[in-house]
Amino acid sequence: MPPIPGSGLAKGLAVTLRTMTKRTVTAQYPDVQPELPPRTRGVIGLFEENCTVCMLCARECPDWCIYIDSHKETVPPAAPGGRERSRNVLDRFAIDFALCMYCGICIEVCPFDALFWSPEFEYAETDIHELTHERDKLREWMWTVPEPPALDPGAEEPKEIAAARKTADKLRAQEEREAQEAREAQETRETQEAREAAESPEDRSDRAAEQEGQE
Amino acid sequence: MNDVLDVALRLLIVFAVFMVVPLVVGQAEHKVMAHMQGRLGPMYAGGFHGWAQLVADGVKFAQKEDVVPAEADRRIFQMAPAVALLPYLLVIVAIPIGPGEGAVGQVVDAGIFFVLAVMGVGVLGSLMAGWASANKFSLLGGLRTAAQLLAYELPMLLAAASVAMAAGTVSLPGILNAFEWWWLPWQIVGALVFFVAGLAELQRPPFDMPVADSEIIFGAYTEYTGLRFALFLLAEYAGIVVLCGLTTVLFLGGWHGPFGADGLGWVWTLLKTGVLAFVVIWLRVTYPRLREDQLQKLAWTTLIPLALAQIALTGIVKVAIN
Numbered sequence: 078m079p080p081i082p083g084s085g086l087a088k089g090l091a092v093t094l095r096t097m098t099k100r101t102v103t104a105q106y107p108d109v110q111p112e113l114p115p116r117t118r119g120v121i122g123l124f125e126e127n128c129t130v131c132m133l134c135a136r137e138c139p140d141w142c143i144y145i146d147s148h149k150e151t152v153p154p155a156a157p158g159g160r161e162r163s164r165n166v167l168d169r170f171a172i173d174f175a176l177c178m179y180c181g182i183c184i185e186v187c188p189f190d191a192l193f194w195s196p197e198f199e200y201a202e203t204d205i206h207e208l209t210h211e212r213d214k215l216r217e218w219m220w221t222v223p224e225p226p227a228l229d230p231g232a233e234e235p236k237e238i239a240a241a242r243k244t245a246d247k248l249r250a251q252e253e254r255e256a257q258e259a260r261e262a263q264e265t266r267e268t269q270e271a272r273e274a275a276e277s278p279e280d281r282s283d284r285a286a287e288q289e290g291q292e
Numbered sequence: 293m294n295d296v297l298d299v300a301l302r303l304l305i306v307f308a309v310f311m312v313v314p315l316v317v318g319q320a321e322h323k324v325m326a327h328m329q330g331r332l333g334p335m336y337a338g339g340f341h342g343w344a345q346l347v348a349d350g351v352k353f354a355q356k357e358d359v360v361p362a363e364a365d366r367r368i369f370q371m372a373p374a375v376a377l378l379p380y381l382l383v384i385v386a387i388p389i390g391p392g393e394g395a396v397g398q399v400v401d402a403g404i405f406f407v408l409a410v411m412g413v414g415v416l417g418s419l420m421a422g423w424a425s426a427n428k429f430s431l432l433g434g435l436r437t438a439a440q441l442l443a444y445e446l447p448m449l450l451a452a453a454s455v456a457m458a459a460g461t462v463s464l465p466g467i468l469n470a471f472e473w474w475w476l477p478w479q480i481v482g483a484l485v486f487f488v489a490g491l492a493e494l495q496r497p498p499f500d501m502p503v504a505d506s507e508i509i510f511g512a513y514t515e516y517t518g519l520r521f522a523l524f525l526l527a528e529y530a531g532i533v534v535l536c537g538l539t540t541v542l543f544l545g546g547w548h549g550p551f552g553a554d555g556l557g558w559v560w561t562l563l564k565t566g567v568l569a570f571v572v573i574w575l576r577v578t579y580p581r582l583r584e585d586q587l588q589k590l591a592w593t594t595l596i597p598l599a600l601a602q603i604a605l606t607g608i609v610k611v612a613i614n
Contacts, residue, residue: 086610093328093578103332 117196117228118179122222123170123215130165134183134192142176143183144169144209153255170215173202176206197221302398305383308477309459314529315346321573322346328577349522357516362428364515366606372424373516373523375415379410381529387466387537390547390558396465403464404452404572407538414531415493422512433511436502436584437495444492444499450599451486453608455479455542468546476545478609481601483543486570490535492591494528495593496572498579501587509601536568537561542582544568 104111113119130147146169147229160208184192195218202208233244322345326333337346360369386403388396400406415437445535456462457472458479492499495511503511511526540546544564547557582590 089578090574093574096330097324097327099330101327101332102330105332105335 085208112195113198114225116194117198118181118194119196119198120174120194121172121177121181121184121196121215122197122218122220123172123212124193124219125170125212125216126189127189128167129189130167131188133140133186133188137182137186139180139182140173140176140178142173144171145175167212170203170212172215173209175205193219193222195219195221196223199285208242210245212240305323306385307381310384310530313533314513314526317523317532317569317573318346318529319343320569321576324573325577328574332533338345339579340589343453353518353522358518358520359515361426361515365424365426368420368424369515370520372417372421372512373520373527374417375420376414377523377527377530379414380527380534382410382532383407384530384537386464387534388432388468388546389537389543389561391465391468399465400463402462403466404456404462407464408449408452411493411534412445417524417527418495418512421516425512425515429510429514429546432508433502434516436508437512437529439584440492440495440587442501442538443588444595446488447485447591447595447599448489448493450603451482451489452542454482454599454602457603457610459608464541467546468541471498471545471548473548474544476543478545479602479606481598482606483539483601484600486543487539487571488533489591489595490539491572492530492587493574496528496532497576498582500512500581500586500589504581531609533565535567536572539568 087156102223130145132145135141135143135145145167147165147167149163150166152159181194184194197218200210295404323333323341334342334345336342337348350564363530383406385398386396386400390396405536418437418443421432422437423493425431455467458469458475461467461470473513495502503513508514516524532586540561546564547561549557549560
């Protein structure tokens with residue numbers, strides 16, 4: 078059947094009219110912040126308290142955009158007579174985001190959970206040199222890192238939580254044991270006192286008289 | 293003295309309508325076009341959904357330098373925007389928006405003649421601009437305008453003549469007084485022809501071959517800057533208002549409506565005009581530009597035969613009724 082003349086024109090009109098009734102796709106960005114998906118690769122935050130200056134991130138970085146300076150400090154022995162320990166202290170941690178290609182290898186490779194993806198993306202600069210961000214800035218971005226997404230129902234417990242629970246269980250068991258011992262000690266003391274109280278009152282008055290006589 | 297005041301007041305109101313309604317149509321075009329394309333359109337100017345965007349545009353145009361090319365025909369070049377704009381002001385004077393003397397700027401006995409003749413003058417502005425600019429793109433635009441004017445003036449006149457025949461008068465209020473609801477299906481073909489031909493005369497998309505910006509920059513308006521360019525744009529939107537108003541009056545029954553016949557006639561007129569203006573914008577967003585030969589073919593092989601058929605139908609029905 079040949080198409081009705083003008084049906085194509087009507088179809089065109091229908092398309093534009095339908096589009097008009099739908100929501101627009103325009104993002105009003107500076108006024109309305111975009112809704113970013115979880116795991117957005119915006120910027121890399123540094124949790125510097127966890128950093129041990131192992132340098133793994135700097136060495137794995139394909140762009141060589143991570144700069145780390147550090148020095149060693151000696152820590153006095155924890156117990157008297159012990160040995161002095163040495164410890165790495167972070168002096169500088171900087172990422173050049175002009176070089177960074179957001180591969181995330183540094184975050185994967187960090188064994189101490191010191192690097193995180195943050196969804197923060199508004200750190201454009203007018204000079205390319207200012208894109209090298211130092212540790213204080215990286216530490217500030219840590220506050221924008223969202224908490225990790227919840228596990229699937231029925232998923233295996235994370236290792237950290239399992240370890241923590243083990244320690245907590247051990248601690249609780251020990252506390253209970255101690256409490257038990259304390260209770261038993263208490264009970265023995267109470268029976269002792271009860272036995273003393275059960276002795277005849279004459280005995281007790283005699284004993285009191287003796288004491289008075291002594292005075 | 294009272295007469296002078298009356299005339300002055302009427303002219304003032306017509307002028308206010310002439311300045312405000314085209315801006316409303318322009319803003320509606322901004323927003324409707326944007327949403328039909330999945331955008332938002334202007335959002336900042338004026339605070340609320342960019343309502344003051346056209347005011348801001350006007351301020352911008354007023355600040356720009358008024359350049360006249362060295363080789364241009366100076367006087368003609370400078371007069372062209374006024375020639376393009378003023379006819380629409382004159383047409384608005386004659387369009388009745390409600391029943392009675394009070395709702396029309398000036399009752400013209402030969403209303404249809406006056407309106408169509410004056411509207412034809414508006415296109416002369418484009419011709420003058422195209423010729424006087426001393427620019428090959430402007431000239432091409434002007435020639436295309438001339439070709440389009442020749443092709444589309446005829447079906448427009450024929451369609452209007454059909455209504456005049458039906459009503460037995462060429463006065464616009466007279467036509468509306470004679471209007472019956474069944475004129476709507478009776479004159480529908482004429483209405484379509486009139487509306488399409490009017491669009492072509494305004495050089496609105498999809499009939500914007502004379503200003504096709506991807507081929508000849510902006511046709512006859514290429515050399516214009518600042519306020520004079522703004523006047524051409526204003527003329528286009530005033531033209532939309534006039535075309536929609538005329539279609540409403542001639543074919544859609546103007547102030548007649550299903551209810552509220554007495555006091556609210558002007559609301560019906562404005563409502564119908566607004567809906568037609570929306571259709572003008574809708575067509576612009578939907579259809580691509582017609583090629584020059586398609587444009588001519590549409591006029592000469594479709595619109596004119598349809599208009600003639602409408603006149604024949606009108607005549608037959610008219611004789612049958614009598």
